[in-house]
Amino acid sequence: MTVEAPDAPDDLRVTRVAGTGVAVRGDDVDTDQIIPARFLKSTTWEGLDEYAFYDNRRDDDGEITGDHPFDRPEHRGASVLVVNENFGCGSSREHAPRALRRWGVEAIVGESFAEIFADNCKSLGMVAAEAPPGVVAELQDLVEENPEAGLEVDVAEERVVYGGNEVDVHVDEAMREALIQGVWDTTTLMRDALDETREVARDLPYVEEVG
Amino acid sequence: MSDRTLYDKVWERHKVRELPNGQDQLFVGTHLIHEVTSPQPFAELRERGIDVAFPERNVATTDHIVPTDPETRDDRPLADDSAEQMLSALEQNTEEAGITFYGLNSDRQGIAHVMGPDVGATQPGTTIVCGDSHTATHGAFGAVAFGIGTSQVRDVLASGCVAADKSDVRRVEVTGELPDGTVAKDVILKIIGDLGVDGGVGYAYEYGGPTVARMAMEGRMAVCNMSIEGGARVGYVNPDETTYEYLRGREFVPEGRAFDERKRYWESVGSDDDAVYDDVVEVDVDGLAPMVTWGTTPGQVAPVDEPVPAPADLPADEREAAVAAQEHTEVTPGEPIAGHPVDVAFIGTCTNGRASDFRQAAAVVEGHEVADGVRALAVPGSTTVKRTLEEEGVDRVFRDAGWEWREAGCSMCLAMNDDALRGDERCASSSNRNYVGRQGSNDGRTFLMSPAMVAAAAVEGAVADVREFDTGGVLR
Numbered sequence: 248m249t250v251e252a253p254d255a256p257d258d259l260r261v262t263r264v265a266g267t268g269v270a271v272r273g274d275d276v277d278t279d280q281i282i283p284a285r286f287l288k289s290t291t292w293e294g295l296d297e298y299a300f301y302d303n304r305r306d307d308d309g310e311i312t313g314d315h316p317f318d319r320p321e322h323r324g325a326s327v328l329v330v331n332e333n334f335g336c337g338s339s340r341e342h343a344p345r346a347l348r349r350w351g352v353e354a355i356v357g358e359s360f361a362e363i364f365a366d367n368c369k370s371l372g373m374v375a376a377e378a379p380p381g382v383v384a385e386l387q388d389l390v391e392e393n394p395e396a397g398l399e400v401d402v403a404e405e406r407v408v409y410g411g412n413e414v415d416v417h418v419d420e421a422m423r424e425a426l427i428q429g430v431w432d433t434t435t436l437m438r439d440a441l442d443e444t445r446e447v448a449r450d451l452p453y454v455e456e457v458g
Numbered sequence: 459m460s461d462r463t464l465y466d467k468v469w470e471r472h473k474v475r476e477l478p479n480g481q482d483q484l485f486v487g488t489h490l491i492h493e494v495t496s497p498q499p500f501a502e503l504r505e506r507g508i509d510v511a512f513p514e515r516n517v518a519t520t521d522h523i524v525p526t527d528p529e530t531r532d533d534r535p536l537a538d539d540s541a542e543q544m545l546s547a548l549e550q551n552t553e554e555a556g557i558t559f560y561g562l563n564s565d566r567q568g569i570a571h572v573m574g575p576d577v578g579a580t581q582p583g584t585t586i587v588c589g590d591s592h593t594a595t596h597g598a599f600g601a602v603a604f605g606i607g608t609s610q611v612r613d614v615l616a617s618g619c620v621a622a623d624k625s626d627v628r629r630v631e632v633t634g635e636l637p638d639g640t641v642a643k644d645v646i647l648k649i650i651g652d653l654g655v656d657g658g659v660g661y662a663y664e665y666g667g668p669t670v671a672r673m674a675m676e677g678r679m680a681v682c683n684m685s686i687e688g689g690a691r692v693g694y695v696n697p698d699e700t701t702y703e704y705l706r707g708r709e710f711v712p713e714g715r716a717f718d719e720r721k722r723y724w725e726s727v728g729s730d731d732d733a734v735y736d737d738v739v740e741v742d743v744d745g746l747a748p749m750v751t752w753g754t755t756p757g758q759v760a761p762v763d764e765p766v767p768a769p770a771d772l773p774a775d776e777r778e779a780a781v782a783a784q785e786h787t788e789v790t791p792g793e794p795i796a797g798h799p800v801d802v803a804f805i806g807t808c809t810n811g812r813a814s815d816f817r818q819a820a821a822v823v824e825g826h827e828v829a830d831g832v833r834a835l836a837v838p839g840s841t842t843v844k845r846t847l848e849e850e851g852v853d854r855v856f857r858d859a860g861w862e863w864r865e866a867g868c869s870m871c872l873a874m875n876d877d878a879l880r881g882d883e884r885c886a887s888s889s890n891r892n893y894v895g896r897q898g899s900n901d902g903r904t905f906l907m908s909p910a911m912v913a914a915a916a917v918e919g920a921v922a923d924v925r926e927f928d929t930g931g932v933l934r
Contacts, residue, residue, distance in 0.1 A: 255799065277891075279891070279893045284874050285898070287494055288494075288874060290543050291497075291498065307901070325506035339495070339589060339607055366607055425479040429475075432609070436478075436611050437483050437613055441882070443474050444485055444511075447485045452719070
């Protein structure tokens with residue numbers, strides 16, 4: 248069976264993200280780089296904005312060097328992050344996209360994403376769009392050379408528009424639909440099917456009692 | 459599209475319905491909970507006035523932040539305030555929800571991915587999720603098991619389900635006779651080296667073939683555990699007699715006629731002989747040598763006795779990363795990694811923290827003291843593993859050779875407790891990730907290898923070839 252999308256409030260729908268960009272270069276940027284494990288020691292989500300790329304932004308004495316794109320004044324307020332291959336690999340920590348989000352990132356365009364990371368982006372209503380290496384290189388050059396340039400990530404049309412140019416990107420179908428429909432928070436949606444869930448559970452030989 | 463594989467069968471049996479975005483709503487047979495990725499979901503459910511839907515399908519333990527120092531292990535509150543808050547939250551949340559919790563004072567406590575199999579909660583034909591990327595470990599039993607994010611933990615608590623996309627299935631056919639001195643860890647490091655750290659993105663890996671069939675459950679777990687390091691969120695092995703005999707007699711496993719009945723289900727979920735795969739790759743382990751990582755991703759790996767590749771010899775798109783990695787690890791390209799100095803030796807984790815891992819290492823440790831200046835930590839993956847080894851006297855072998863024999867936890871794999879590298883220490887590690895900063899120091903260097911190889915490194919004070927030690931056939 249399939250279920251119709253519930254009517255989501257308009258403020259949950261994510262159809263486009265527009266703003267300036269920031270590039271973080273390199274393949275296989277793991278979630279330990281995005282937020283080191285020691286900052287996961289909290290029972291809340293507070294303070295995460297300070298921790299995005301924490302160690303990469305600092306020298307051996309713990310001082311911010313100012314060299315990291317996240318510290319460059321021209322990238323302050325950027326909302327589109329442009330990255331390379333296998334971004335967000337490693338640990339499943341949702342703190343990683345949350346830290347980026349708190350810093351200001353609302354959409355990420357990259358060559359490819361680790362699956363759990365992309366799932367976590369979706370859970371937060373955050374866009375992760377894939378683009379071929381050539382397009383990513385073009386966008387990274389653009390935001391570095393012209394940080395004022397505006398970018399628009401169009402989720403529904405799967406394209407990035409900038410300075411009169413338009414390039415195709417790919418947004419995974421499940422993410423695209425979830426964002427457009429505004430149903431990326433699936434907790435209530437799935438809980439609505441408790442009865443059907445119990446039926447499935449009862450048919451499983453290893454589930455002895457169904458609460 | 460795959461058909462009649464274990465993955466397909468288990469998926470279909472657990473599918474509740476299709477969601478509006480095209481994903482499937484899947485029933486979760488077992489949800490493993492730990493202290494790092496659960497406080498926020500429980501708090502959010504409380505805010506929304508939602509209770510835990512199927513408390514009996516959840517099992518919780520504490521692993522990431524627990525102290526492993528036997529001296530301070532029982533001190534409450536924990537010396538680390540934030541760790542104490544997380545542990546207290548889990549104690550309170552599980553008690554309120556009526557969820558089984560193996561806490562610090564439980565003899566079942568351990569790393570979630572060691573504890574599940576210990577108690578037999580990990581079974582074939584089940585779906586298992588946990589807010590931890592190494593959940594594929596449980597796939598060794600023929601479960602469809604994968605790591606989820608914290609919001610998905612909230613989903614599972616509230617609905618007993620997870621929203622998921624079905625992956626393609628790649629059969630990884632492992633053939634050949636594992637040579638003396640090599641184990642499952644070497645196999646998975648080779649697979650990741652061959653297929654790449656993102657080669658598995660979009661795939662569930664089905665490991666099979668004669669080499670996997672001969673592996674004990676611990677070896678299969680080590681292989682499945684590191685699927686995520688190869689980009690695959692799911693990794694599994696079809697269950698067989700080795701699986702069933704491992705499970706017989708464990709706490710969560712039924713006995714007598716109920717066992718036979720359960721076993722019939724287990725037997726029914728394996729991939730059919732004529733199953734269809736989206737992709738098949740063959741990996742031949744004949745002549746395999748112990749593998750050691752030389753860089754800062756698990757895919758930057760080479761046999762211990764072969765030259766570390768010069769970046770110029772690598773494919774163009776890997777060169778830049780290799781240069782940066784070798785600068786960090788200070789290995790010499792063109793020379794074997796054997797002989798590279800080591801300051802710390804660490805055996806444990808959800809990859810290699812099981813009883814047989816320590817037994818294998820003990821064959822090297824016995825009669826060989828830890829080299830001067832090397833800090834050596836043996837951290838059993840669970841309290842069950844620790845007690846088992848202590849009953850066998852394996853702990854004495856480690857202690858007598860100068861190792862610290864610790865309490866169970868994730869420890870120096872990710873250094874969320876006090877077990878961390880200091881400064882630019884170099885660590886021979888049986889863990890799964892060599893990312894920069896992973897072991898708690900941004901300048902620290904991690905070299906991934908099998909537990910017996912870590913033991914050899916501890917003896918030599920440098921990366922060493924375990925095949926040069928007399929291990930009495932334990933590594934055969």
